[in-house]
Amino acid sequence: MDLLLAKAGEPHTPLGHVLDKTLLDVGVIGDLTMQMTTMVMGAILLVFLLSRSAKRIQTGSEAEGNERYITKGRFNQLIEAIIVYLRDVMIEPVMGEKDTKRYLPFLLSLFFFILTMNLLGIIPLPDVQNIIGKIFDGQTFFGLKMNDHFAVIGGTPTSNISITFGLAVISFILIQIHSFRELGILGWLDHLTCGLCRGPKFLLLVVPVVFVVELAGVFIKPIALAIRLFANMVGGHVLLATLLLFGSDFMFRGASPGAVTAISLVSGLAAVVITFLEIFVAFLQAFIFMFLTAVFISLMSHGDEHDHDHEHDSEPISPPFHENHEGAVKAAH
Amino acid sequence: MAELFITLASAAPSGEGGEKAGLLDFNVLANVTGIAVFLISLALLAKFVWPKIVQGLEDRNEKILAEIRSAEEAREQANSALADYERELSRAREESSKMIADAKAQAKALADELREKNEQELSERMARASADIESAKASAVSELHAQAAELASVMAEKILDREINVQDQKKLLEESLAELGRMN
Numbered sequence: 074m075d076l077l078l079a080k081a082g083e084p085h086t087p088l089g090h091v092l093d094k095t096l097l098d099v100g101v102i103g104d105l106t107m108q109m110t111t112m113v114m115g116a117i118l119l120v121f122l123l124s125r126s127a128k129r130i131q132t133g134s135e136a137e138g139n140e141r142y143i144t145k146g147r148f149n150q151l152i153e154a155i156i157v158y159l160r161d162v163m164i165e166p167v168m169g170e171k172d173t174k175r176y177l178p179f180l181l182s183l184f185f186f187i188l189t190m191n192l193l194g195i196i197p198l199p200d201v202q203n204i205i206g207k208i209f210d211g212q213t214f215f216g217l218k219m220n221d222h223f224a225v226i227g228g229t230p231t232s233n234i235s236i237t238f239g240l241a242v243i244s245f246i247l248i249q250i251h252s253f254r255e256l257g258i259l260g261w262l263d264h265l266t267c268g269l270c271r272g273p274k275f276l277l278l279v280v281p282v283v284f285v286v287e288l289a290g291v292f293i294k295p296i297a298l299a300i301r302l303f304a305n306m307v308g309g310h311v312l313l314a315t316l317l318l319f320g321s322d323f324m325f326r327g328a329s330p331g332a333v334t335a336i337s338l339v340s341g342l343a344a345v346v347i348t349f350l351e352i353f354v355a356f357l358q359a360f361i362f363m364f365l366t367a368v369f370i371s372l373m374s375h376g377d378e379h380d381h382d383h384e385h386d387s388e389p390i391s392p393p394f395h396e397n398h399e400g401a402v403k404a405a406h
Numbered sequence: 407m408a409e410l411f412i413t414l415a416s417a418a419p420s421g422e423g424g425e426k427a428g429l430l431d432f433n434v435l436a437n438v439t440g441i442a443v444f445l446i447s448l449a450l451l452a453k454f455v456w457p458k459i460v461q462g463l464e465d466r467n468e469k470i471l472a473e474i475r476s477a478e479e480a481r482e483q484a485n486s487a488l489a490d491y492e493r494e495l496s497r498a499r500e501e502s503s504k505m506i507a508d509a510k511a512q513a514k515a516l517a518d519e520l521r522e523k524n525e526q527e528l529s530e531r532m533a534r535a536s537a538d539i540e541s542a543k544a545s546a547v548s549e550l551h552a553q554a555a556e557l558a559s560v561m562a563e564k565i566l567d568r569e570i571n572v573q574d575q576k577k578l579l580e581e582s583l584a585e586l587g588r589m590n
Contacts (some may be wrong), residue, residue: 088429090420091429092428092429093433093436100433102434102435102438103433103434103436103437104433104434104435104436105435106433106436108436109439109440111436112439112440112443113439113443114446115447116443116447119447119451120447120451120454120455121448123451123455124455126455127455127456127458127459127462128458130458130459130460130462130463131458131461131462131465132462132465132466138440139469140467141473142465142469144462151497153459153463156459156463156537157463169559177456177460178451178456179448179452179453180445181451181456182448182451182452182456183444185451186444186447186448232480233431233433233436233440234429234432235431235432235436235437235440236436236437236439236440237435238432238437238440238443239436239438239440239441239510240440240441240444241444242437242441243441243444263565296576309427336492361539406412
């Protein structure tokens with residue numbers, strides 16, 4: 074495995090496992106890369122799997138009796154449990170019933186899209202292709218030369234800043250559309266001045282500063298979303314690659330076979346543990362991106378409506394709206 | 407930290423691979439593709455997946471709520487039926503107790519009546535029997551007297567060897583009766 078990773082990327086550097094790989098130079102607009110093909114494949118897989126799950130989760134025919142309300146299959150039950158948890162426990166207490174209904178498809182799509190991309194990165198597809206490339210060394214595959222660096226698909230699309238930035242742009246646009254629809258231009262400007270224009274006259278002195286800071290915040294929030302996701306994904310994979318490369322690095326430096334074996338075993342075991350952590354991080358980062366988008370949308374809503382929604386909220390397990398808001402805003406900053 | 411950032415940012419194409427992008431290189435095509443792929447996925451999921459799932463979850467919620475409501479109604483009906491049953495049972499118990507008490511009273515009255523009637527009948531029979539006995543006794547005594555008189559007369563005839571007239575017989579009879587009366 075150490076050798077595979079070493080071959081997959083730069084010799085003696087774990088970054089080789091994380092970096093994207095150009096498949097086709099398209100010119101000034103950029104390159105067609107391995108992570109882009111992974112993203113397309115992941116999206117197709119996502120739509121396919123969720124379509125299958127939707128058929129199992131939706132109400133069946135009347136001939137099935139009460140069984141028609143039961144979701145069949147463990148995977149579909151897992152998908153359903155995630156959706157129900159996100160909707161009822163996380164999104165609705167923050168956004169209220171009306172906005173939850175409106176934005177749930179977007180937020181769930183965002184969560185599952187990022188999750189799929191994160192999880193695909195854990196599968197060592199490039200390494201498998203490196204082996205295939207090594208076997209068919211010298212031959213061409215759709216114009217690509219086969220060698221021990223051959224890989225057309227694999228990697229973590231969400232460890233690509235261009236892709237995470239694209240997702241953040243979508244979130245940014247949706248947040249701003251929601252802001253203008255809910256608050257209007259004047260309300261939006263009022264929000265950016267924290268309502269100081271309606272306060273005592275002497276506070277008008279700080280309005281320009283507050284406005285600049287808040288306006289910067291409007292852009293910084295989605296940028297932070299993009300960088301957080303990108304950095305977490307890169308960090309996890311760099312750590313994994315570093316652990317797995319310990320043995321080969323020692324081997325290149327002339328360590329004895331016994332020492333290389335011992336170091337490889339220990340670092341390999343640590344890598345297995347970190348892989349489990351990576352699976353958790355994949356879920357966590359998908360959730361954070363989605364949840365903070367929901368929080369940013371809800372921050373741009375009329376407070377009265379939310380309070381009104383929460384007066385009728387009888388969920389005892391849901392934390393109070395303001396607590397969620399405060400926590401989420403702190404996390405966002 | 408700054409060194410690490412510079413290292414990451416400059417982690418660019420290396421000699422051997424030659425085709426690897428830098429970690430912080432911005433690829434417009436990847437960015438646009440990311441947006442397009444997500445929007446297409448969103449459109450497909452919003453059209454074909456989320457409505458089915460959300461509807462399925464709502465149907466199940468409604469079904470569960472309906473089942474809970476019907477279970478509560480059934481429980482209320484059961485409670486009501488149980489209360490009715492207990493009320494009826496209590497009334498039945500009271501009625502049965504009353505009926506048993508009535509039956510006992512009737513039985514006692516009947517028994518008393520029968521006993522009284524029997525006693526009365528018995529006393530009547532005893533009285534009748536006593537009367538019969540007295541009558542039979544009187545008749546027997548009378549007959550005995552007559553036979554005794556006749557016997558006495560025969561004996562007297564034989565003793566005296568003569569005939570006695572009616573006047574004598576009567577006199578003898580009365581004397582004999584008197585004698586008999588004293589003997590008794």
